[in-house]
Amino acid sequence: MAQIQLLIADDQVVTRSGLMAMTREAPGLDVVAVAHDEAGVLTAVDRADPDVVLLNLRTLTAERFRHLVRLVGAHTSIIVLWCHDSLVTIQDALRAKVAGFMDLEILQEDFASVISLVNRGCAVYLLPHERLSDISTEYPVSSDPVAISSLTSRENDVLLLLADGMTNKQIGSTLHIAENTVKKHVHRAMIKLSASNRVEAALLVSQLGPKR
The missing domain is CATH 1.10.10.10 (Winged helix-like DNA-binding domain superfamily/Winged helix DNA-binding domain)
Incomplete structure (x- = not known):
């Protein structure tokens, strides 16, 4: 079975390391590139041609996020990873029609299955109850x-x-x-x-x- 090629785009070293560790433990996944900012994402998508991008650039505004999605969304599936200090919201993700959106706190349990679903063309949005209420x-x-x-x-x-x-x-x-x-x-x-x-x-x- 062909492995799913991942680009991890996160602006914090600790989180990037954690995502890479989860990837090593999950079958069928292969990290082909890592980025820490928008320019790095664009370069990595162009050079590595990943199947899925795990996107967690906390300082992205809604406008910059939409611009980035327009540039890379036609070439790869995007999963937005949300955490307490992220500026990109669920509304931004829904309006941009990205493939996935999920809270980093609940990602680990379904890490490989979510990425697999997105790679098959499904839309996957996983959120804790308080975010749904918001x-x-x-x-x-x-x-x-x-x-x-x-x-x-x-x-x-x-x-x-x-x-x-x-x-x-x-x-x-x-x-x-x-x-x-x-x-x-x-x-x-x-x-x-x-x-x-x-x-x-x-x-x-x-x-x-x-x-x-």
């Missing part, structure tokens, strides 16, 4: 209430846990079902809700869905 009023979504009512009880359960920021693995453990079953429930629910990604589905159920 964006629920700033990134408005709408859905037909009839669509909400069409969800099965199990789909409701899965989406409520998804709105709490749980990963598929955590949801499966909580509901005592297989992780693949969770994925099927999420996929079917997203179709019913006309949601384009997990974050949108989570926002829909948190704003319009049934209460616990």
Whole structure:
């Protein structure tokens, strides 16, 4: 199986080292370049042609972020890594339509699987509950209430846990079902809700869905 070629773009040495360590422990991943600023990202994408960029440049403004995505997004998939001092927000990532967005604190558990999903063309947004709460009023979504009512009880359960920021693995453990079953429930629910990604589905159920 061909390895996924990664570019790690982080402006702090400690985090770069941590990401590289996680990569060494994950099968199927290969770091082909490392960058610490925008210029380095552009050069690395041009020279190394990575499949996926892990992007965590904390001082990027929304405007500079959009510009960088326009320059490299057509050539590679971008996963934005968020931490407490990042200027790029979930709203910026959604509007730029990058392939992924996730909190650094919860990345390690799903590191390889998230990168693999993104490399296959999926959009993956993983956030803890408090971040979902933050964006629920700033990134408005709408859905037909009839669509909400069409969800099965199990789909409701899965989406409520998804709105709490749980990963598929955590949801499966909580509901005592297989992780693949969770994925099927999420996929079917997203179709019913006309949601384009997990974050949108989570926002829909948190704003319009049934209460616990």
